[in-house]
Amino acid sequence: MSKVKYYYDPDTLSYRKIERKKRRTVKYISLFLLASALFAFLFVFIASQYIESPREKGLRHELQNAQLQLELLNKKMDETEVVLANIAERDNNIYRLYFEANPIPEEQRKAGFGGINRYKDLEGFDNSKLIIETHKRLDQIQKQIVVQSKSLDEITKLAEEKEKLLTAIPAIQPVNNEDLTRMASGYGIRTDPFTKVRKMHWGMDFTAPRGTPVYASGDGVVERADNGAAGYGNHVRINHGYGYVSLYAHLYKYNVRKNQKVKRGDIIGFVGSTGRSEAPHLHYEIFKDDQRINPINFYYGSLSAEEFNKLLEHASLENQSLD
Template sequence: MSKVKYYYDTETLSYRKIEPRKGRKLRNVFLFLTASMLFGFIGMFILLNTNFLNTPRELAQARELKQYEIQYELLNKKLAQIEEVLHNIEDRDNNLYRLYFEANPIPEEQRKAGFGGINRYKSLEGYNNSEMIISTTKRLEILQKQLVVQSKSLDEITRLAADKEKLLAAIPAIQPILSKDLTRMASGYGWRSDPFTKARKFHYGMDFTAPRGTPIYATGDGVVERADNTAAGYGEHIRINHGYGYVSLYAHLSRYNVRKGQRVKRGDLIGFVGSTGRSEAPHLHYEVFKDDERINPINFYYGSLTAAEFEEMLRNAAQENQSLD
C-alpha cells in the first residue's frame, strides 16, 4: 500500500491530504523504467566486455585458443630443430659431397630465397595472433622450398656418384698380367734401344715378359674397339675403349678371347701372350692412351700391386735397357 502524504495548509491551519497528479505519476513511472533500462544496458555491456561473466561456450573457446597458442609454440620449436638439421645437411652437401664430386656449391641466396610479389598471407591478417600465424607459415614455406632444393641437389650427387663409380671402374688400374705369371718386367716407358736397329728410340708402352699362352686381363671396364692384326708392328692386338678418354692397347698376342664390340669388365680374360708382329720374344706390349695421347702405364697399377711390388716395378721401368719390340 502506497504511503499517504499530507501538507500543512496555512489558511485553514490544518493538514490536508496530498492528492497525486496522474501526469506526474506516469512521468515518474516512465523515468524509472528508462533509468532501469539504461542501467541494465550499461551493466550488460560491461559484463559482455569483461571476464566477469563468460558462457560455457566462451570458456571452451578460450581454452581452445590457449591450446592453439601452445601448439604453435611447440610447432615453432620443432621448426627450429628441423631448420638446424637441414642447415647441417646443406653444409655437408656444399663442403663435402659437392666438393668431392667437383660440383659447384649451391649459393646460400638460392637455398634461402623467399617469396616475392603479391601478399601471400593477406587471408591470415586481421586476427589476434596474425603475426605469429604469418611468421610460422612463412617459415614452413621457406623450409619446404629448401627441402626441394636439397632433394634436387642430392639427386645430382647420386648421379655424380654413379658417374664417379663408372669412371673408377673404367680407368685402367691393374697390371694386365698377374705378377706370378711374369718372367720379368722387361722394359718401361721412355727412351730405349730398338732390338732390331739398336738405335735409341722412344718406347711408348711397357713390355711384360711371360711364356707364350700366359693369360692377359682387361685393366678396366670398357668395349673392345679392335681385335685384329692390321696395325703395323703390333701383330695380333686388342684395343679397349674405356670411355672418359681412356684406351688401353695389348700387343703381340698369340690369340684372342674377345671379339670387336664386346663389353668387358676389369679382370676379364681377353687374350694370351705371344710374339706376333714386330717382336723379338714372347711378351705383352701394353700401352695406355688418354685423350688420344700415350701416357706412362706405370701410373695405373694401384689396383693390383702392393707397395713393395710397385717400388720394384718403378726401379725396373727406370732402367734404360733394350725393348722387345
C-alpha cells in the same frame, strides 16, 4: 487483495478513501520498468567487461593454445634449419666437391619470394606478426628442401657416372704378378732390341710364358681384335670411354671380337710373341684422348704399395725393350 488507504479530511471531520489515479500508476510503472531496464543494461555491460562467458573463456584457451603451438612450431623450425644447414654444408664441401660439381650459392638456397605480398590475408590480427613470420619461415624451409632435393638428385646422377668412370678406367695390371717372369721394360726412352737405337718406348713390357692369360684392365668395348697394325702382331684395343683406350700387343691369340663388351678382369687373350717381338711378352699401352700416357699410374686396383714400388723401380730402368 491490495490494501485500501484513507486520509483525514478536516473539513468534514471524517476519513476519506484515497483514490489512486490511473495516469499516475502508469507513470510509476513506466519509471520502474525503465529503471529496471537501465540497471539490467549496466549490469550486462559491466559483466561483459569484467566477467568472461563460457564461450569467451573457451575462445581464449583456444587462442592461447594456438600461440603455444606456433611457438613450438618455430622451435621445431629452428632445429630443422640447423639440420638443413648441416646437409647444405656437406653437400657443398664434400659431395659436390668430390664429384667436381659447383657448390650451390647461399643466396640461391635462401632466396626469398618476389612479387606481390603473399601474406596480406594474414594481416590485421592480434598475432599477425607471429603468424606471418611463421609462414615465411615455413615457405623458406620448403624452398631450401626443394633446392637440396634437386641437388641430391644431381649428386646421385654424378655418383652413378663416377661409378661407371671408376669401373671403366684401366686400373689393374693386365698380367697377374704370379704369372710374370719379370717386368722387362717400362715407359720412356729405351734401346730398340733390333736396331739398338735409343727411342721412345710407349708402353710397358710384361714377360711371361707363352699362353699366360691377359686380362682387361677396365670395363669397355673391344675396338680392335686383329693383327692388322704394324709391329703389334695379334693385338686387342679396348675403348673404355671417357677418352681412355688400352692396347694389348704380341698376343699368342685373342678370344674376343670387335664391338664385344668386356668387364675388368675378363680374359681377352694370351701372352705370345707375334709381330715385332723378341720374346714372349705382353706390350701394354694406355691412351687418353688419343695421346699415349704412362701405364704405371693405372695399377692401383691390383697391386699393394710394396708391389707397386717394386714395379716402379723396374719400370724406371733404362734397359732394352722387347719390341
